[in-house]
Amino acid sequence: MDRGQDKWSCIKSIVQIGKIRLFKVISFFNMYQKVALAIAFSPRMEALISETKRLVELFESELILIHIGKKTDELEAKLEEILIKTGLDQIKTKLIWKEGKPVKMINEACKEENADLLVAGALKREGFLTYYMGSVGRKIIRKAPCSVLTLIEPKVGSTVFEKIVLNGTQLEITPHVIKVGIDFSKKINAEQVHILNEIKMYGLQMGTASEDSEEEASQTRRQLVQHELTYVEDILKNVDLGKLRPNIKVTGGRWAVELARFCEKIDADLLVVGDDHKLNFFDRIFPHDLEDLLSTLPCNLLIVKN
């Protein structure tokens, strides 16, 4: 009997280990194993938790809730109430309370917990002074150690990401951005995926091409467009598209500005861009690249970091 029991518990242990390993393997292939959410008992908190819950379930991730501020019984009870209301799996949810400067502490918590994705709310547009001084929402985006999903209008019923725009501009991080963007789009069953690519300094290039004949200038124009299309197509060759049929669009100008305009034009639900360096105050004085987007968020924004 004892031997039988031992055998049984041994089998159970093996199965348990197998389960754990399988979970680890699945987690390894998951895009986001740990998703962090910065909460601030604001009116949008419930909506943000609800949105994050959906993502956590989709990506089968663990959730880390970070609150910066004093832990009181009242706040704890309030949070508990919201967690129950939103139906979060409390076993896969970890609560972190920290005191100190919000941006610094949130980033610290993300680093400590090895979060892959930080979800945060941010206003679509900020006041002149707030923008230059840097609000908590924007500072998190600028300084986060991991990828950031910024939701401008979180809903309790969860936002549907139907139209997704990916940044296809020639940057070092772009192949990674496109891959992540496509995987994300597949996971959330997006209907339309657009990849927007920009011809750098189109005006200068075509201006200098005006030294050529009309035919040569047209040829240069075609080549510039074709070069961008080929760049994106080559990246897509190495990405599993599933049922997605991305639409590649080429434009000229500053990529961030063009992306914002395009998102507003098609009423996009999510914009996916890459970021490989931290932005500072100087970047706000002379906005460029990502900072162009942060001045006015055109839609929800996923910033992919390496």
Added chain:
Amino acid sequence: METLDHKEVINLLLQLASILILARVFAELARKFKQPAVVGEIFAGIILGPTILGNFFPGAHEYLFGAHEMTNIAFDGFVQISVVLLLFIAGLEVELHIVWSQGKKALYIAVASMVLPIIAGFVVAYAFPEFLGVNINDRIVASTFFGLAISITGLAIVARILMDLNLFKTSSGLLIIAGAMIVDVLGWLIFSVILSLSESGSEGLGVWPTIGLTLLFTLVMLTVGKGLINKVLPWINKKLAWPGGLLSLSLALCFLAASFTEFIGIHAIFGAFIIGVALGDSEYLTEKAKEILHQFINNIFAPIFFVSIGLKVNFISGFDPGIVGVVIVVGLLTKYYGAYFGGRLAGIPRKESIVAGIGMSTRGSMDIVLGLIALENGLVTEPLFIGLVILAIIASMSAGPLIGWARNLKV
């Protein structure tokens, strides 16, 4: 208001027609040999001016460019406007977001590629002012001006070369472009300060007020000015005729800024340059509009300016092989090594630094404008100016083949 008489009008129109026709012919010839149009335009000026036409057909030259004083004054107005517009387009070419995205590497290359030629140029000119032909009475300013003139990179020329070599979008290409943009901005900032130090240009406010005003004007234009442009441009694009409204108002803005800087004691071209930077950096100035402005200025006003150089200077009587040799050697070597060492300091691999060094050595636009201002202000003599023009021609003609060669180097 005094006006040109019948003969003077005919003379002015003939001047403009002959300049544009010959500039086009030689620009096309340059194109056939895969050379920048500016090289052909300078040659057109040499042929139309005292060097060839004045020497071999003095009657024709006198009829075209010497018979009517009023016509020449009117023509000089065209040249002044051409210089202002050239600087405006040079400003439009500077895209600050490209500069920021290239970051410190571009800054290292740009600054080093300026510091070495400025120091070397200053030392050589200061040590041998009579030999080189810099104004001995204004020795410090004239020597610095010479150093600055050999430190400029021809942004539009190098952009074209990089496009032809299919390097424009590569990391090396963007680095050179961003570096050349920084050189342009720094070059014109230094220029306006030096000019205020000059004895001959001392009508202004003095050194410190000029430095303060220059920096203030730059900062205000690139922040508040750009903000205003961002507010007005969408309205212009939407409500006014396109591209007519944009073209006329942007040129009006350029002339306003140029007259303002001239009024406060900084040279007019500085205002044109900075407003070009502010306008070009605006997200509402479409790439199509930039293309049109480029075509309009590069094909009409740029030829007038570059041909006018040959009209002002006799390239045979003023030619001094010693001066030309020194200008070429000092100009090419210091610019190349400055950019090369800047690249190495920034951690750029050797081969890429060599390419950057050659690319940054390309000249043929703003350096000539600078040289001409120095000549007109009596800071340099004709032989030294000729040396600067020849340096620009050699540098812009050799950059393409040299970059092609450097790319295949096994280092």
